[in-house]
Amino acid sequence: MLKIGEQIEINIEKIVFGGEGLGYYNDFAVFVPMSVPSDKLLVEIISTKKSYARGLIKKVIIASPDRVSSERITFEDYHGCDFAMINYEKQIEYKKEMVKDVFSRIAKIENINFDKVISAEKIFNYRNKVIEPIGYKKGKVISGFYKRKSHEIFEVEDNYLQPKEVNKIFTYLKSRFTEKKLSVYNEKKHKGMLRNLMARVNSAGEIMLVVIINGNITKELKKILNDTYNKYKNVISIYVSINNKKTNFALGDKNILLYGEKIIKENLFGINFNISPTSFFQINIEQTKKLYELAISYFSDIKNKNIVDAYSGTGTIGMILSKEANKVFSIEMVESASKDAEKTAKENSISNITFINDTVENGLTKLLNSNEKIDSIIFDPPRKGIDKDSLQEVVNKNINELVYISCNPSTLARDVEILVSNGYKLTKLSIVDMFPQTSHVESVVLIKRKHS
Ligand SMILES: C[S@@+](CC[C@H](N)C(=O)[O-])C[C@H]1O[C@@H](n2cnc3c(N)ncnc32)[C@H](O)[C@@H]1O
Structure with a gap:
């Protein structure tokens, strides 16, 4: 039986759903975050259960050929990206394996043949929305990521995934917060002001900033945000979100527009979409275009059809579909x-669409039981x-055609x-890599009624 603190040598055999590597020590399963198949590692056990243990890499003894570095070994080394230690082509291979594995175990469907596997061209700095928790370290206001399974924040200099301009603005804001000695929210005591920094960026490079606070907007905070608005011309909207609750959810109930525009716009397939701070x-964006194109191509003969866009967010897919x-x-x-x-x-003068502000649980049932076909x-x-x-x-x-x-x-x-x-058939399955450097994977499937 393995003990916490014990150091073992282990070979990693595969990556499992969730992104951790799996190896065996005397036939006992050991999960190792940030490991890669074919790694030989020195691992320290950090937790044990009846049928498996978990360990952290102490040293890479022999590096997998799929690994980008054998010196950088931790989650923090890779800026909180749990797949960034793997070269990009192999990230895609492992994502395919994870999806196949899950379909075999849960849906009991073997021999998956992917219809399309769409990898990304831009594999860094692709995120158009960023939320960072704010903390305090050695006399400075910091922001960044939570360490794994903890609420301790670590800061990185040039975040891999978010736009460089956002990194710059966050750095400026934090230095002003430090200078003016603004208080930082302390979760345990439920005291202090600054909670999170959030930014949204559109393809035109325009930025919406949201500072999430506990309590009220102070004169100093307002001045800093006014200076930010004047200094960075691409910041077109600044909000303060008031979140006085003890919660892990970042945005509060009250979002106060301090400077600039109420919404940020994004153009997709010729439609200008409106996005507020709280909307999904x-x-x-680059991969979203490919995802939507693929998903929409799965419908046969869109013309003359009445289609439901369930879990529609800001209505993107529905409005693109409504053209046809x-x-x-x-x-x-x-x-x-x-x-x-x-x-x-x-x-955008789109009139053949109805928006139902309701849960899918209620709204879809009502719609399917109404007179609409x-x-x-x-x-x-x-x-x-x-x-x-x-x-x-x-x-x-008996709805015939489902895209998921x-x-x-x-x-x-x-x-x-x-x-x-219940009488349906999985007809197509594709994956689109929306999240390079992370183990997250986006799938699209077409499911049809059998014998229809
Ligand atoms: C993954 S997002 C997809 C949004 C949209 N299709 C898009 O591509 O932007 C899921 C959306 O479902 C909404 N949502 C979550 N649970 C819901 C529910 N039970 N009923 C209706 N909408 C829900 C969320 O607010 C979010 O906008």
């Missing part, structure tokens, strides 16, 4: 996102996937299994 928008479809119904539960979508439709549905749920009752409703109403975009292969496989056991 895909974080990698007869009618579209977009269902989204976040009010600001639905409002952004309505504004976008009006401004629904031909197809596209789902793009959060990580937890689609609830069982909504899937059952889809099955009961998912950021979590395990809930996707679970939902596909439910549909397959």
